Amino acid sequence: MKTGPVTRAVLGWSFLLVTGLAAQAGPPPRVDLLLLGGRVLDGAGGDWVWADIGITADRISFLGHAASARVRARDTVSVKGLLVTPGLWDVHSHEEVGRVPGRWGKPFLTQGVTTVILGVDGFGNNEVAAMLARYRRQGIALNAARFVGHGPARTKVMGTDFARPARPEEIEAMKRYVKKGMDEGALGFSTGLAYNPGYYSTTEEVIALNRVAAASGGIYDTHDRDMGVSYKGIGFLNSVTEAIRIAEEGGTSLVFSHFNSLGLKAHPDMPEAIRRIEAARGRGVNIMAAQIVYTASESSVDGHLMPRWAPAGGPDSLLARLKDPVSWARMEPEIAEILANRGGPTKILITEGPKEFTKRSLADIGAQWGVSPTEAIRRLLIMTHGTRLMDMNLDIYSIENVRTLARKDWVMTTTDGYTPATDTTYTHPRTYGGFTRKFTQLVRDEKLITMPAAIRGMTSLPASFYGIPNRGLIKPGFYADLAVFDESRIQEKASYDQPRQYSEGTVHVLVNGKFALRDGKVTGVLAGQPIRRGGR
Ligand SMILES: [Zn+2]
Structure with missing residues (x-):
């Protein structure tokens, strides 16, 4: 996290350069807000430099040494010695920004x-324009920004x-829905091929869309068909290969969602999966990925702890299948197999659901009821009518792969x-620590990556990949x-x-030139x- 003496040695040069540029611009610049004395990491991946940042309306209007350029500011805030970076991008988020409490974005801003x-x-949602409006x-x-999803397109056309x-x-008909979403400003097309209803689609369908x-x-964003424990899946490596093929034949850039x-x-x-991705990148397929830095996942019980046929139809x-002895006799051993693949019932904790069962494992809940973990799942789903029952799967990712x-x-x-x-x-x-943990664990404690590299992957890299101009860097003319x-x-x-618990150490956050934090x-x-796509 610390930047060494090499950076300090080039500071004088950087200062001269930016100050020189600003000084040539004519009369002393006037800005609305001046952030004074920060260590600026511009997001491009290089080391930080000392610089003052001027903001006018929603844009960065000055970068350099404000005193030398005689910048006049309506408001000045000292950020002396603090690290100033572009705002970070959470490229796979489920934040409900249009609704309380997600509208305030507090876990993200912090x-x-x-x-x-x-x-x-x-x-x-296919109603991209309505959502954005x-x-x-x-x-x-x-x-x-939003993607248009495969799920609603499929549901709209095929129903249950x-x-x-x-x-x-x-x-x-699905193509028309995707086209509409794209026309309305979606970044691209997203799939969840491990979930219903995408699970039942063929590769050809996804290529066509x-x-x-x-x-x-548009870009192709995928929760691919089998990250390793889909039931029944095609296997992790085949899933990676399928996603690459879809992008290659579909003509899209590809991002593996998580x-x-x-x-x-x-x-x-994982090494073989990386080899396949890098080979495809080598032949010109634009492929990126996003990572979660925790080793636990979270999803819905009906979405990942049962065979796909069980919740088919809604x-x-x-509920009918859970209560029908014949269906249950078929479903139960399959759920048992899924639980085993996922590390067993002690690794599955209920997150959202009936309050008395949250933060408790399936093993624990089953023991309380004196039933098997599979029967515990059946009862919990019946209690919640099969909806909004979420769970966290501990130790499902390998920390070594996270590091790689x-x-x-x-x-x-x-x-x-x-x-x-x-x-x-x-x-x-x-939600509260996904970014901060990358800084503390992977940058500071383990020194696996540098802070400039981590920040680049959270700022200019996504901005350029998603094709959003004038964001993701600290640069005059860019959004503040x-x-x-x-x-x-x-x-x-x-x-x-x-x-x-909210993260600490984030002092200020500006969104489009305004203090959000x-x-x-x-x-x-x-x-x-x-x-909208293209930044409009
Ligand atoms: Zn996902």
């Missing part, structure tokens, strides 16, 4: 995040009868999180999305035991902007 990418996992009307704390390959005319996204310059292998059996396959069908991925220059960062409802009793700590850190105080407070406190200013 980590320095200013932009979230939504509509991932194939869950995106609502964000603008209501006000949002973070900048937000989705547990089969789509017919040609159905694919045509990718071609529609590609025609508008890349890693799940489960003990798939952990050793919650009512699931962190060092790749094509890997970005994601929380995969959302602000839980106020009355939620338990949640995954990733900025995070100011006190490096010595950066610390995630969220833990598996106490997840709802000032002196460590959320201001409540909703200065986020909905972002």
Whole structure:
């Protein structure tokens, strides 16, 4: 995290350069806000330099030595010695920015995040224009861009009868939905091929829909078909290969939403998966990935702890099958196999669901009831009518693979999180510490990557990959999305035991030139902007 003497040696030169440029611009610049004396990491990956940053309206209007350039500012804030970076990008977020409590973005702002990418996992809304218009009307704390999702397209066309390959005319209808989403400003097309209803799609269907996204310059974002424990899956490596093929034949750039292998059996396959991705990158396929830095995942029980046929048709069908002895006799051994692949019932903790069972493992709940873990799942699903029952799967990722991925220059960062409802009793700590933990564990403690490299992967890398101009760097003319850190105080407070703790060390956050976080406190200013593809 510390930058060495080499940087200091080049500071004088940098100063002269930026000051010189500013001085040539004519009369003394006037700015609305001046951040004075920061150590500026511009997001491009190089070391920090001392610089003052001037902001006018929503843009960075000055970068250099303010006193030498005789900059006049309406408001000046000293950030002396603090690290100033572009605002961070959570490229796979489930934050509900249009709704309370997600609208305030507090877990994200307290980590320095200013932009979230939504509509991932194939869950995106097709009404992209309406969503973005609502964000603008209501006000949002973070900048937000959206993908158009495979799931709603499939559901809209096939209804509850989705547990089969789509017919040609159905694919045509889905293409129209994807086209509409793209026309309305979606960044691209997203899938969740491990989930219903995407699970039942063929590779060809997904390629056909990718071609529609590609025609508008869209990106393909995937929660791919089998990260290692899909039931029944095609295997982790085949899944990686399928995603690459979809992008290559579909003509899209590809991002693996949250890349890693799940489960003990798939952990050793990571080097080969990386080899396949890098080989494809070598032949010109634009592939990126985002990573979660925790080793636990979180998802819905009906979404990942049962065979895909069980919830097919929707919650009512699931309930009927859970209560039907014949269906249950078929389902139970399959659930037992899934639990075993995922590390067993002690590794599965209920996060959202009936309060008396949250933060407790399936093994524990089963023991209380005197039933098997599979029977515990059956009862919990019946209690919750098969909806909004979430769980966290401990130790599903390998920390070694997390480390390996962190060092790749094509890997970005994601929380995969959302602000839980106020009355939620338990949640995954990733929402509160997904970025901060990368700084404390991988940068500071383990020194696996440098701070400039980590920041680049959270700022300019996503901005350029997603094709959003004038964001992701600290540069005159760019939007003033900025995070100011006190490096010595950066610390995630969220833990598996106490997840709802805000990160520390983030001093200020500006979103489009406005303080969203000032002196460590959320201001409540909703200065986020909905972002359409191409940044419009
Ligand atoms: Zn996902």
